[in-house]
Amino acid sequence: MLLKSLNKPLILRIVLIIGFFLVVVFVTRPIIEKSLSLQREKEQKEVERLYELYKQGELTKEVEEKIYQSCFMMANELKSGYGCEIFREGTGRDGCYFCFAITKKDKLFCNKITEGTPLRKRCEKEFLVIEEMEWKTYRNEDYGFEIKYPQDWNYGPNILQVAPNTVFCPPEFSDPDPELGCKWESENGHMLDSLAPIYLFVTKKPGGTFTLDDLSMQECEKSEKQTINNILMKISDCGERGQESIWYGPGNAYIFRLFLEDSSFLDIFNQMLSSFKF
Numbered sequence: 001m002l003l004k005s006l007n008k009p010l011i012l013r014i015v016l017i018i019g020f021f022l023v024v025v026f027v028t029r030p031i032i033e034k035s036l037s038l039q040r041e042k043e044q045k046e047v048e049r050l051y052e053l054y055k056q057g058e059l060t061k062e063v064e065e066k067i068y069q070s071c072f073m074m075a076n077e078l079k080s081g082y083g084c085e086i087f088r089e090g091t092g093r094d095g096c097y098f099c100f101a102i103t104k105k106d107k108l109f110c111n112k113i114t115e116g117t118p119l120r121k122r123c124e125k126e127f128l129v130i131e132e133m134e135w136k137t138y139r140n141e142d143y144g145f146e147i148k149y150p151q152d153w154n155y156g157p158n159i160l161q162v163a164p165n166t167v168f169c170p171p172e173f174s175d176p177d178p179e180l181g182c183k184w185e186s187e188n189g190h191m192l193d194s195l196a197p198i199y200l201f202v203t204k205k206p207g208g209t210f211t212l213d214d215l216s217m218q219e220c221e222k223s224e225k226q227t228i229n230n231i232l233m234k235i236s237d238c239g240e241r242g243q244e245s246i247w248y249g250p251g252n253a254y255i256f257r258l259f260l261e262d263s264s265f266l267d268i269f270n271q272m273l274s275s276f277k278f
Contacts, residue, residue, distance in 0.1 A: 071099035084112075094119050102126055124267065135275070140164050143202060143254065148275035150268060156181020158199060167196035168272070170265070197262035198269055203255050205248070212246055229277050245273055 084096035094113045101109035101123050110123040135148040138155055143164055149155060154174040158165035169182035173195040182196040212225070212234040223236035233247040243260040258276070260269040 071103050098123050138166070138168075144250065145256070145276065145278050147200065147258075147272055147277075149272055154181045156196075158194065158201075159184070160194075161201065164200075164202050166200045167194045168198040168200070169194075169196035173197070197260060197265045198272065199257075199259040199261070201255075201257040201259065202249075203257075205252055205255050212248075228274055231276070231278070233273075235273075243269060250278055 084093050084100065087093040087096050094117060097109045097112040098119050101107065101113075107124075107127045110120065110127065113120040113123055134151050136151060136153075137146050137148050139146040149168050150170070152171050153168055154171075155166055155168045156175065156179075157163065158167050159180075167182050173183050175181060175183045182194055185193045185195065212232075222238075223234060225232060225234050227233070231247050233245050235243070235245045237243050240263070242263070243266065245258045247256050248254070249256055256276075258269070258273055260266065
């Protein structure tokens, strides 16, 4: 009764619509599946390509080249770092200053990036790497180690300790006397303390069984163990009291400590620590 009450042209249209829908589904489904399959295959090849680059150590290089290429384009277009002021304060302006810093090799642009942001830290790290390539190397053949220090820094003996204990200092604390290397506080002709911010201590391991935790010079709230250049080190952040890293020498015969007294030189301290090798 219901079918009889319906208009025959209407029924025909419904049948045609359903038929058309079924045809579309059956015809386009293989095309869609093939397209998805090709897309998955393309993505898989890209994953494999990136993995190969990763294994060869080239992945970071490719990403950085793309970033640097866009930076060069921006720097060339704006001509001057003052052009960064056209960007809204924040990410856009910071990114612009970062581009000028790395393309013009001018560290002053890093200082214009918002302090404490990841981009500011990355910019400063970029220049630390560049500067480290030009750093000088302090070697001690007797104890079989080397450590790098900034080009314009100096080093000298820790005259309150026995050799090879050494202090490292920036230009403002350097002493023209080659026997000192770094300035010292003195009173009545007696040396009291070095003005150098970074100390390297080398001491003979005491008898008995000691761990790195037992040998730390002071208790610090934050400490962790890291392996740097195949050397297990305990690194302690002691806040205002400085930072200390401690590790054993070959054969556990000697104990090495790198100590930081002035936190404003923390980046240099970390870079020096990462350069230490036996």
